[in-house]
Amino acid sequence: NLYGRGATDNKGPVLAWISAVETFRALKLAMPVNFKFVIEGMEEAGSLGLEKLLEEEKQSFFSDIDYIVISDNLWLSNKKPALTYGSRGNACFFVECGDKDLHSGTFGGIIHEPLTDLIALLDSLVDPTGHIQIPGIYDSVAALTEEERKLYESIEFDLEEHKNNSGVKKFLYGTKEEILLHLWRYPSLSIHGIEGAFHEPGIKTVIPAKVIGKFSIRQVPHMELSVTEQQVVEHLESVFSKRNSPNKLKVSMPLSAKPWLAGVNDLLYKAARRAIKTVFGEDPDFIRDGSTIPVARMFQTIMQKSVMMFPIGAADDGEHSQNEKI
Amino acid sequence: NLYGRGATDNKGPVLAWISAVETFRALKLAMPVNFKFVIEGMEEAGSLGLEKLLEEEKQSFFSDIDYIVISDNLWLSNKKPALTYGSRGNACFFVECGDKDLHSGTFGGIIHEPLTDLIALLDSLVDPTGHIQIPGIYDSVAALTEEERKLYESIEFDLEEHKNNSGVKKFLYGTKEEILLHLWRYPSLSIHGIEGAFHEPGIKTVIPAKVIGKFSIRQVPHMELSVTEQQVVEHLESVFSKRNSPNKLKVSMPLSAKPWLAGVNDLLYKAARRAIKTVFGEDPDFIRDGSTIPVARMFQTIMQKSVMMFPIGAADDGEHSQNEKI
Incomplete structure (x- = not known):
């Protein structure tokens, strides 16, 4: 070496x-x-x-x-x-709510808190099994061919070793093939964090009022970035409209790669x-x-x-x- | 002046x-x-x-x-x-999930992401109308007496002025009495932020793996802090158990006031x-x-x-x- x-x-x-x-x-x-x-x-x-x-x-x-x-x-x-x-490619999204910080003693209980709206929006993206909840997102994913499936069978990949190396206790799937398929040729959605909310150690009883959620969707053939963007925007606007919130919603895709x-x-x-x-x-x-x-x-x-x-x-x-x- | x-x-x-x-x-x-x-x-x-x-x-x-x-x-x-x-008093809570950062390209799609778990936990706390979803949380709230209700009627409070001063476009309630009751004598829950997730401007396609959600519940008579704590812990553990996630959940109440x-x-x-x-x-x-x-x-x-x-x-x-x- x-x-x-x-x-x-x-x-x-x-x-x-x-x-x-x-x-x-x-x-x-x-x-x-x-x-x-x-x-x-x-x-x-x-x-x-x-x-x-x-x-x-x-x-x-x-x-x-x-x-x-x-x-x-x-x-x-x-x-x-x-x-x-x-x-995989990647489509990164920003979801923004509200605009002004308030004190939770003075306003807690009487306003639609932007961070509560944002948490609900982020919670609507992916279910506990890792399945993306945005309508249509899987429509353009290339079908798995028999030839392709066979490639996965022969791949040398030690699941247990990968688990140990990564410190992950349990994967979402139980077989080598499923793990690799979902890592390489199916889209995935990860939430990365929130800008504008309290993020330091300790506690601050603030009602953060301009918060930006950040998440990304890994792209695979034959997904189109513009279609993904439209599906995300429509989904979030639909979830948001059901909340009857007076806060402003802004969705953007600041960065993407095919x-x-x-x-x-x-x-x-x-x-x-x-x-x-x-x-x-x-x-x-x-x-x-x-x-x-x-x-x-x-x-x-x-x-x-x-x-x-x-x-x-x-x-x-x-x-x-x-x-x-x- | x-x-x-x-x-x-x-x-x-x-x-x-x-x-x-x-x-x-x-x-x-x-x-x-x-x-x-x-x-x-x-x-x-x-x-x-x-x-x-x-x-x-x-x-x-x-x-x-x-x-x-x-x-x-x-x-x-x-x-x-x-x-x-x-x-009002206050009960501040920390909800912690997971322990190690991972890359969303290398693990996105095959693991139970701690931040996704945390977002779901936070989203289970309060509904879009501001009603706290934790079972039993309103049980000990003192009933509104007729004498008390009358006090609210005569209070001088300009809703529109309060709206303008705070920059809030719409309150959760339409009348002066409801606003003041929910501000003063009913509990409220505010989410303050998340420690450990990506919080800076821009984007980082990380899967944050040790994240701490922070929220607080304003306390009113005759809520007991120890009961509130138990209700919060039981509720979050119940929501979490339904997700079948291998991540660790830790709930604590680091700060409280009656x-x-x-x-x-x-x-x-x-x-x-x-x-x-x-x-x-x-x-x-x-x-x-x-x-x-x-x-x-x-x-x-x-x-x-x-x-x-x-x-x-x-x-x-x-x-x-x-x-x-x-």
């Missing part, structure tokens, strides 16, 4: 590719393909400038490329290699699969990522070429953490 | 009493009663040491007192004097009423305070004497605010 900050995310994987090219050259072997490298040092800070660069260089530096390979992200297991073929999905039968996935089989003696897991990887979608959209995510680090590499290794 | 920081809260009222005694002396009039003054300069900082002082001096300085008059608090109207005969209520037919209220009628030519409003006034309850409990709150400032004096006046 090599230890160090960024060993697996992402200095190691960058060097792996450069070393591969160096090795071919040192051994005087013919390179089976040509390479162009894009080394991005700003990924953790939002890849500022990358999109602009891609647009500008599309007709020059990138004019003759056929495929794009990105080595970010990790395998799902500690030992079995994986190829990543999709990531999901990314590649074809596992694209030529570059076939080539990578063969290469992994040759080196590791087994087929890779075909995995997705529950998080959003904007860069994959960005390359795909701008270059209009097939993109493959080719992770080189293992699940236990501890990226962003103490004792990061590869 | 006299303007200045503390003009009405509370230098003016203190000086009013001292000036009254001075006037009797200057005019060489016989004092109808004897006075002992307690001038408290720490009220805004929690009256540190006052309770200890009262206990210590009960048998000496306070040994010969018959009645206690406190001039804090304000009239309900700008021109009509008032006597205050009660204040309500205070005086008898409006006590001799000192009768005397004050007569004095006000003599000076102002009209009977005072008999009012209560929706907030908690710990000092009134403290004097009553320790001295076991009748306490009267005798406000001297008017509703528009602007205590704690710009251009405070009396």
